[in-house]
Amino acid sequence: MGMVMGTGTGTGAGTGVAAGIGTHMDTGIDLRPLLTVDDLTIEIGGAHVVDGVSFAVLPGQVMALVGESGCGKSLTAFAMLGLLPPAAKRRAGKILLEDTDLAAFSERQLRKARGKDISIIFQEPSASLDPLTTVGTQIAGAYRQHNSVSQRVALAKARDMLVAVGIPDPDRRLHQYPFELSGGMCQRIMIAIALICDPRVLVADEPTTALDVTIQAQILDVMKKLVAERGTSIVLITHDMGVVADIADHVAVMYAGRIAEIAPVRDLFRQPAHPYTALLLASVPKLDHAPKADLATIEGSVPQPHEFGVGCRFVERCPLATQKCRDEQPPLFARGPEHRAACWHSDRIGEITGVAA
Amino acid sequence: MSADLGNVLEVRDVAVHFEGRGGMFSRSSHTVKAVNGVDLVIKPGETVALVGESGCGKSTLSNAIVGLQKPTAGSIRIGGDEVVGASRQQLNDIRRKVQMIFQDPALSLDPRSTVGATIGEPLTVRGIVKGQALKERVGQLLTQVGLRAEHADRYPHQFSGGQRQRIVIARALALEPELVVCDEPVSALDVSVRAQILNLLVALQKRTGVSYLFVSHDLAVVRHICDRVVVMYLGRFVEMADRDTFFANPKHPYTRALMSAVPEADPEVQRGKQRFILTGELPSPSNIPTGCAFHTRCPLATDICSHVRPELTPRADGALVACHHA
Numbered sequence: 001m002g003m004v005m006g007t008g009t010g011t012g013a014g015t016g017v018a019a020g021i022g023t024h025m026d027t028g029i030d031l032r033p034l035l036t037v038d039d040l041t042i043e044i045g046g047a048h049v050v051d052g053v054s055f056a057v058l059p060g061q062v063m064a065l066v067g068e069s070g071c072g073k074s075l076t077a078f079a080m081l082g083l084l085p086p087a088a089k090r091r092a093g094k095i096l097l098e099d100t101d102l103a104a105f106s107e108r109q110l111r112k113a114r115g116k117d118i119s120i121i122f123q124e125p126s127a128s129l130d131p132l133t134t135v136g137t138q139i140a141g142a143y144r145q146h147n148s149v150s151q152r153v154a155l156a157k158a159r160d161m162l163v164a165v166g167i168p169d170p171d172r173r174l175h176q177y178p179f180e181l182s183g184g185m186c187q188r189i190m191i192a193i194a195l196i197c198d199p200r201v202l203v204a205d206e207p208t209t210a211l212d213v214t215i216q217a218q219i220l221d222v223m224k225k226l227v228a229e230r231g232t233s234i235v236l237i238t239h240d241m242g243v244v245a246d247i248a249d250h251v252a253v254m255y256a257g258r259i260a261e262i263a264p265v266r267d268l269f270r271q272p273a274h275p276y277t278a279l280l281l282a283s284v285p286k287l288d289h290a291p292k293a294d295l296a297t298i299e300g301s302v303p304q305p306h307e308f309g310v311g312c313r314f315v316e317r318c319p320l321a322t323q324k325c326r327d328e329q330p331p332l333f334a335r336g337p338e339h340r341a342a343c344w345h346s347d348r349i350g351e352i353t354g355v356a357a
Numbered sequence: 358m359s360a361d362l363g364n365v366l367e368v369r370d371v372a373v374h375f376e377g378r379g380g381m382f383s384r385s386s387h388t389v390k391a392v393n394g395v396d397l398v399i400k401p402g403e404t405v406a407l408v409g410e411s412g413c414g415k416s417t418l419s420n421a422i423v424g425l426q427k428p429t430a431g432s433i434r435i436g437g438d439e440v441v442g443a444s445r446q447q448l449n450d451i452r453r454k455v456q457m458i459f460q461d462p463a464l465s466l467d468p469r470s471t472v473g474a475t476i477g478e479p480l481t482v483r484g485i486v487k488g489q490a491l492k493e494r495v496g497q498l499l500t501q502v503g504l505r506a507e508h509a510d511r512y513p514h515q516f517s518g519g520q521r522q523r524i525v526i527a528r529a530l531a532l533e534p535e536l537v538v539c540d541e542p543v544s545a546l547d548v549s550v551r552a553q554i555l556n557l558l559v560a561l562q563k564r565t566g567v568s569y570l571f572v573s574h575d576l577a578v579v580r581h582i583c584d585r586v587v588v589m590y591l592g593r594f595v596e597m598a599d600r601d602t603f604f605a606n607p608k609h610p611y612t613r614a615l616m617s618a619v620p621e622a623d624p625e626v627q628r629g630k631q632r633f634i635l636t637g638e639l640p641s642p643s644n645i646p647t648g649c650a651f652h653t654r655c656p657l658a659t660d661i662c663s664h665v666r667p668e669l670t671p672r673a674d675g676a677l678v679a680c681h682h683a
Contacts, residue, residue: 068547069518168637182638212410213574214635217618221634239548242577242620245627265624283552284622285581291600292559292582298549301517 032098034059034233035080035118035201040093040103042075042084042257047305048091050075051257057201057250060231062223064244064265066280067254070302073237076254077203079103080235081120082110097201116146119194123206125186129178135189136174142193161192165222184215191222198230205237220247241284245269250338253277256303256313259332263339273341275318278352296352312342319352320345364434365535365568366399366422366455371431372592373417377643389643391417392428393592399536402562404569406579408615409589412639415572418589419538422570423457424448436535453483456529460541462521466513472499472524473509479531498527501564503557519550526557533565540572555582576619580604588612591642591650594669598676608676608683610655649681657682 033056042050050072057063065073078084080095082105095102097117105113114120122128130138139161140154147154155174162170165188178186187207194202204223208216224247226232238244244251244265252262253276261274272278282296289295300317309315311326318325324344332340343349373392391414399405409415420426422433424440433440436454443451459465466475477495480486486494496506502523513521522542529537539558543551559582561567573579579586586603588596588611596609607613610633617633637654640646646653652662661681669677 068549184638212639213618214410214614215638217620217632217634218636220620240620241548241622242627245622245624246620269622269624280548281622283549285555285577286622287580287626289581291580294556294559295552295581297553297556301519301550302547 031058033057034098035235036094036096037076037080038094038096040076040079040095041091042072042079043089043091044087044305047308049257049305050079053254053259055252055259055262057233057235059233060227061249062227062234062236062247064236064238064248064251065254066238066241066244066251068239068302071254072257073254074205077120077205077235077237080203081114081118082107115142115199116197117199118201118203119199120203120205121190121194121207123209125183125190126178128190129186131178134175134177135181139189139192139196143196146197157196158192161196165192166218184211184218187211187219188222195226195232199232201233201235203235208243209240223247241281253280256308258313258342260314261341262332263336267336267339271336272353273335273339273346273349274343275320275349275352276314278349282352320348363400364398365401365436366397366570367434368395368397368422369432370394370396371418371421371433372429373421373426374429387643390592390645391642392421395594397587399568399570401535401568402566403585404562404571404583406583406586407570407572407589408574408576408579408586410574410639412642413589414592414642415589416540419457419540419570419572423455423538424452453532454534455536455538456532456534457538457540458525458529458542461545462518462525465525466521468513471509472511472513476524476528476531479528483532498531501530501561502527518546519553522546522554523557530561530565534567536568536570538570538572543578544573544575558582576616577622588615591640591645593650593679595651595679596676597669602674602676606674608672608678609680610657610683611651
């Protein structure tokens with residue numbers, strides 16, 4: 001267990017790793033994190049666009065990485081599979097699948113791991129499928145990548161996967177091309193491809209953002225079922241707090257490359273401890289909100305990487321900011337069991353939530 | 358039905374059909390009935406939400422209302438003036454009264470034009486103001502949407518997504534329209550920016566009395582900003598009600614499915630709520646099911662639903678619902 005608890009870097013970001021295991025340790029149940037991202041730092045053009053990001057995911061749990069465009073959530077996801085774009089360089093950090101550090105893998109080793117140990121699905125399914133190959137062949141191909149079996153056996157396996165992701169009439173669908181399927185169907189095919197080798201971790205990058213809400217609900221249900229039946233751990237990248245509320249066990253809120261707050265899902269929504277989280281939650285219209293009344297807003301916009309200062313990166317937009325926030329980066333302080341927030345002034349959070357409530 | 362001059366928008370029995378051909382080798386042709394007989398009235402200062410999934414016809418209807426798409430049948434009046442069959446000159450005058458805001462501001466702004474030129478264009482084209490007066494009016498519009506007058510000399514790429522949507526809104530307001538059709542105006546924006554734009558739209562309505570037709574799939578946003586809600590499925594309206602009635606007591610099974618599908622940003626509410634998940638997908642608008650178009654996915658469907666199309670009928674609380682069983 002020491003390996004997950006250690007790693008306290010100067011920034012204190014490493015302490016976030018503990019989120020997700022604390023209570024289980026107390027009960028003595030041995031639930032070791034399946035995936036541990038430890039102090040991940042990614043540089044683009046001299047700026048740390050992902051800066052000391054750490055979190056851990058238990059088997060069969062969903063960790064949501066939430067944040068707005070440019071917060072580094074997708075880069076974090078890509079880094080987990082060794083899929084960073086050429087301009088992005090990993091400067092530090094480990095991606096531990098149990099005790100194995102994927103970040104230290106060669107490209108050859110990564111190819112073996114992708115699909116089998118860790119898989120990814122992207123936002124736009126039609127852009128990820130080969131338009132010239134039937135979906136059956138694509139799913140079977142993913143299986144044969146890691147298993148020496150005949151095409152016939154692989155196709156039978158692919159058919160089972162179609163059933164598992166809820167595609168009706170699988171025998172006909174196997175022989176169809178992506179253009180013959182709707183967006184929701186294509187996303188199910190992507191999930192089938194990602195899961196056919198039974199990976200232990202699934203990274204889902206905005207998997208439902210391009211879909212209609214009724215189809216989104218179906219896809220989220222498929223994902224929940226897979227977690228329950230196969231014990232797959234999911235790292236879900238999203239900006240939709242509704243999706244988070246629906247499916248996540250833990251949430252890491254990212255802002256400008258850093259984790260601002262990390263907590264079990266209910267604690268995060270009930271008692272946000274970082275001003276950014278609080279404002280983000282208050283800016284979403286709620287059931288009890290008076291119609292057309294002003295919504296809470298966050299003034300300004302996310303800083304560009306070249307504008308990052310030495311202190312808290314939210315300082316320019318934060319209603320609680322003081323000089324200390326400008327001068328010193330806040331570490332992730334414990335705010336409850338498994339709940340951490342990188343803010344010097346979490347005790348004053350009522351000044352925001354009080355107004356927003 | 359006589360035209361009420363007090364209404365900003367009157368849509369009567371509008372249909373938009375597209376004659377489609379099959380594939381390259383197909384001999385048969387088919388008609389896509391994107392909009393299939395809808396009625397809608399919007400009053401001054403009112404915000405009406407048009408809700409539905411991709412392919413339901415909501416964008417085709419919006420395009421018909423702003424004159425970008427000719428309806429196959431029916432009448433569309435804006436401020437009392439008939440759009441359908443109007444001459445070019447008449448359309449020009451009518452278009453002054455209705456403007457549109459699209460989803461992605463990056464795609465609705467000319468990257469080579471300064472913001473000032475973009476916002477001023479509708480005014481110069483119509484010869485309304487020029488010279489110093491134009492500059493002042495553009496400055497006014499920019500301030501009205503929360504930007505600064507000196508931003509007029511900058512280009513779209515120098516602004517963030519939220520600021521660009523403000524520019525688009527300023528341009529839409531330049532001619533002081535009576536109706537602005539907002540097609541998913543905040544869907545492409547980040548959450549924190551979304552709230553800014555929604556607040557702005559509400560504030561502008563209070564100040565100018567403009568009406569909005571608000572096309573959206575986000576029911577939380579709809580509940581926040583709209584006075585009345587219309588739900589569209591495969592080219593027809595299936596439910597229409599004022600906001601409070603609509604959200605307190607949704608009636609059509611499709612409406613209830615939509616509401617249950619939108620995840621509430623609150624884990625307690627979301628995980629405690631009764632789920633009503635639809636199976637299957639939206640049928641193709643070129644092959645709309647007989648009877649009630651929703652019967653293929655509807656948990657309440659009975660025999661009558663596949664034969665007889667339910668009309669929109671009023672219910673005790675004022676809602677209009679097209680369902681045999683709701």
